[in-house]
Amino acid sequence: MEYKKNDLLTVTIEDMGHDGEGIGKVDGYTVFVKDTVIGDKVQAKIMKAKKNYGYARLVEIMEPSKDRVEPRCAYARQCGGCQIQALSYEKQLAYKQQKIENNLIRIGGFQKEEIPMQPIIGMEDPYHYRNKAQFPVGCDKEGHLIAGFYAGRTHSIISNRKCYLGVEVNEQILNLVLAHMEAYDIPAYDETTGKGLVRHVLIRYGFQSKEIMVCLVVNGSRIPGAEDLIAKLREIPGMTSISLNVNQEKTNVILGKELINLWGEGHITDYIGAVQYRISPLSFYQVNPVQTERLYGTALEYAGLTGNETVWDLYCGIGTISLFLAQNAKQVYGVEIVPQAIDDARENARLNHMENVEFFVGKAEEVLPEQYERNQIYADVIVVDPPRKGCDEKCLETIVKMSPNRVVYVSCNSSTLARDVKYLEERGYRTERVRCVDMFPHSGHVETVVKLKKW
Numbered sequence: 001m002e003y004k005k006n007d008l009l010t011v012t013i014e015d016m017g018h019d020g021e022g023i024g025k026v027d028g029y030t031v032f033v034k035d036t037v038i039g040d041k042v043q044a045k046i047m048k049a050k051k052n053y054g055y056a057r058l059v060e061i062m063e064p065s066k067d068r069v070e071p072r073c074a075y076a077r078q079c080g081g082c083q084i085q086a087l088s089y090e091k092q093l094a095y096k097q098q099k100i101e102n103n104l105i106r107i108g109g110f111q112k113e114e115i116p117m118q119p120i121i122g123m124e125d126p127y128h129y130r131n132k133a134q135f136p137v138g139c140d141k142e143g144h145l146i147a148g149f150y151a152g153r154t155h156s157i158i159s160n161r162k163c164y165l166g167v168e169v170n171e172q173i174l175n176l177v178l179a180h181m182e183a184y185d186i187p188a189y190d191e192t193t194g195k196g197l198v199r200h201v202l203i204r205y206g207f208q209s210k211e212i213m214v215c216l217v218v219n220g221s222r223i224p225g226a227e228d229l230i231a232k233l234r235e236i237p238g239m240t241s242i243s244l245n246v247n248q249e250k251t252n253v254i255l256g257k258e259l260i261n262l263w264g265e266g267h268i269t270d271y272i273g274a275v276q277y278r279i280s281p282l283s284f285y286q287v288n289p290v291q292t293e294r295l296y297g298t299a300l301e302y303a304g305l306t307g308n309e310t311v312w313d314l315y316c317g318i319g320t321i322s323l324f325l326a327q328n329a330k331q332v333y334g335v336e337i338v339p340q341a342i343d344d345a346r347e348n349a350r351l352n353h354m355e356n357v358e359f360f361v362g363k364a365e366e367v368l369p370e371q372y373e374r375n376q377i378y379a380d381v382i383v384v385d386p387p388r389k390g391c392d393e394k395c396l397e398t399i400v401k402m403s404p405n406r407v408v409y410v411s412c413n414s415s416t417l418a419r420d421v422k423y424l425e426e427r428g429y430r431t432e433r434v435r436c437v438d439m440f441p442h443s444g445h446v447e448t449v450v451k452l453k454k455w
Contacts, residue, residue, distance in 0.1 A: 001027040004049050013040045020083030020444035031056050037087040039065025067091040075160045080152035082442040093122045096446040100414045108418035118435040121294050126441030129288045133166040135201045137188045167205045184225040194250050206270035207289040211240040213268045215281040230263045241265045275323045284317050288439045295437040296324040302408045302451035305329050309380035314364040319345030326357045334359045335367045365394035379404040390416025400427045407452040430455045
């Protein structure tokens with residue numbers, strides 16, 4: 001049977017897609033319904049119809065799934081930040097592990113029974129875990145200032161200053177900033193006209209250090225009443241860094257290149273385990289410190305270091321994994337294409353008095369062969385933590401050529417992970433262990449660590 005736009009259907013949700021949307025079938029026709037969970041029986045309205053499948057909007061839950069829970073946040077359905085808050089946390093973990101398994105079977109060519117899967121690492125308390133928040137600032141229909149999050153797949157702002165995933169001080173900071181904008185008549189940026197001043201409020205918080213950073217992203221280079229704003233923000237315990245980030249482009253990229261320090265340090269510091277890191281407004285840093293320690297702990301365990309190994313860390317960013325590995329390795333080399341990240345990485349190595357780490361700027365697939373061929377630097381262990389698009393094929397080729405005893409692959413995207421693991425499996429490596437770490441509760445994302453051994 002074929003359906004068309006605006007048709008109403010009754011469907012039972014049997015599966016969930018990679019973004020957490022519910023999937024059900026009606027007479028062989030597949031329907032994707034956002035805001036539903038496995039086990040829900042719902043009425044849904046088709047918004048977009050294709051020949052064999054369609055996208056529908058949830059109209060009514062006729063029989064809720066036994067795994068459905070009441071979301072803690074009233075905006076969970078509209079907001080793009082959470083996709084699966086209506087699913088019990090235990091089932092969220094099961095869904096994520098299943099998603100990784102499915103990709104390893106479908107894309108990686110594994111048989112289900114041969115995946116050496118260890119149990120997923122969840123959180124004891126899956127709320128208030130984020131150490132970073134970026135709140136867009138805008139106006140509602142009446143012209144009042146609002147801050148919050150974008151609705152799913154759009155740029156319309158859901159007004160909400162109290163997010164259950166972020167730290168509680170965020171709300172206090174937002175209230176202060178918006179009250180200051182009202183007092184000084186400072187306009188929010190308007191994406192359609194490119195006019196207005198304040199675009200985003202970026203807040204970072206050190207879970208161990210209790211240090212706070214506030215960075216206002218502005219369409220200009222100054223903020224009216226800056227002294228007054230600084231004085232108010234400084235009253236918040238832990239305030240360490242207040243800055244402006246200049247972004248005058250008509251773009252949906254949040255941060256511009258230029259930073260103007262208003263007060264305090266230009267950075268905050270925090271710890272993962274015993275390792276200290278310096279974090280600036282522009283640096284990439286994992287957003288869930290509790291789970292990051294478990295993720296890196298798993299990577300370290302899979303690397304099997306005894307203190308005699310030479311380790312390469314590819315796509316190393318500000319050296320987060322490199323320094324974690326350096327605690328147990330003879331020598332670690334980190335490679336990253338972003339020069340500012342490498343400056344941070346070197347600074348982080350200095351902060352921790354680690355002398356057995358060296359960093360290179362460049363593409364892994366260019367730096368590795370050069371060091372291997374020119375300086376005879378080899379690898380006992382190679383650790384990769386690539387972006388969503390996975391490893392470059394030249395990079396994988398080089399890994400195979402250098403033939404380390406172990407490869408530890410850390411991934412935020414299980415479909416490119418499965419593709420790359422298959423490549424290594426076809427060239428002399430065997431997958432020994434797989435483990436997921438839930439870094440992003442209530443969202444569809446999950447991190448995975450895989451240990452591959454040469455055989």
